[in-house]
Amino acid sequence: MSDAVSISGLSHAYNRSSKPRFIVDNLSLDVSMGDIVAIVGRSGSGKSTLLNIIGGLEPVQSGKVRVLNNTLNHMSDTDRTALRRSDIGFIYQAFNLIPTLNVADNITLPLALAGHTTRSRTEALKPLLNAIGLEDRGDDYPDVLSGGEQQRVAIARALIHKPAIVLADEPTGNLDAQSGRNILSLLDALVKEQRSSLLLVTHSLEVAQVADRILVMSNGKLLTAEESQLNGSLAW
Numbered sequence: 585m586s587d588a589v590s591i592s593g594l595s596h597a598y599n600r601s602s603k604p605r606f607i608v609d610n611l612s613l614d615v616s617m618g619d620i621v622a623i624v625g626r627s628g629s630g631k632s633t634l635l636n637i638i639g640g641l642e643p644v645q646s647g648k649v650r651v652l653n654n655t656l657n658h659m660s661d662t663d664r665t666a667l668r669r670s671d672i673g674f675i676y677q678a679f680n681l682i683p684t685l686n687v688a689d690n691i692t693l694p695l696a697l698a699g700h701t702t703r704s705r706t707e708a709l710k711p712l713l714n715a716i717g718l719e720d721r722g723d724d725y726p727d728v729l730s731g732g733e734q735q736r737v738a739i740a741r742a743l744i745h746k747p748a749i750v751l752a753d754e755p756t757g758n759l760d761a762q763s764g765r766n767i768l769s770l771l772d773a774l775v776k777e778q779r780s781s782l783l784l785v786t787h788s789l790e791v792a793q794v795a796d797r798i799l800v801m802s803n804g805k806l807l808t809a810e811e812s813q814l815n816g817s818l819a820w
């Protein structure tokens with residue numbers, strides 16, 4: 585079976601003109617279809633940068649990044665955006681809900697962008713609103729929702745188009761422990777039901793336990809937990 589994500593020799597620097605600082609340095613990663621991978625690592629180690637590159641939000645500077653048989657290096661901004669909209673669900677570190685859209689319209693935005701009819705959007709919305717326990721909140725706007733509720737809406741929005749890959753950047757970071765657990769089991773269940781691959785960035789070892797594999801972002805590379813312990817950088 586082909587890989588969901590296949591990365592080799594990826595490097596990425598900000599401030600490329602003056603003094604480049606390599607946040608990602610010759611990184612490799614392979615994620616199979618249906619795989620759940622947790623990425624941990626210190627603040628500022630480049631976890632969000634990596635997810636943004638995989639999700640097509642940041643262009644590939646050097647190395648090779650393949651996502652679902654598309655080589656991102658050769659794709660324009662527009663084509664990367666199209667790929668993200670059709671095949672990737674992105675749960676951002678900040679929930680990024682659209683304040684002027686109600687819950688229902690926030691969740692169905694990926695379908696609206698893909699040109700689905702109002703009717704098919706409503707049909708897809710119902711089971712997902714039930715799954716996130718917000719069946720009677722579709723007409724509310726994000727500003728009246730609690731943090732956990734907003735995060736559930738963000739998860740529903742990331743999954744409504746049944747993406748092959750879900751990229752989740754600290755999906756439980758802003759929540760109390762119990763809400764975090766609830767959100768995580770919801771995300772885990774929905775991802776498994778849809779057989780999506782999940783790349784999950786987290787600071788929590790407890791959260792990372794849902795994954796098939798845990799990788800540590802360290803000095804611009806992804807290490808296994810064993811490798812990371814060997815070089816003494818497992819503190820994050």
Ligand SMILES: Nc1ncnc2c1ncn2[C@@H]1O[C@H](COP(=O)(O)OP(=O)(O)OP(=O)(O)O)[C@@H](O)[C@H]1O
Binds near residue numbers: 599607630
């Ligand atoms: N657009 C940007 N321009 C310049 N520097 C950036 C930019 N985005 C991120 N950085 C820097 O790159 C480094 C990695 O940032 P990134 O957001 O990927 O880290 P992270 O591992 O997700 O951290 P956290 O756990 O705090 O979310 C940081 O030092 C950050 O300041």
Ligand SMILES: [Mg+2]
Binds near residue numbers: 631632633677753
């Ligand atoms: Mg981050």
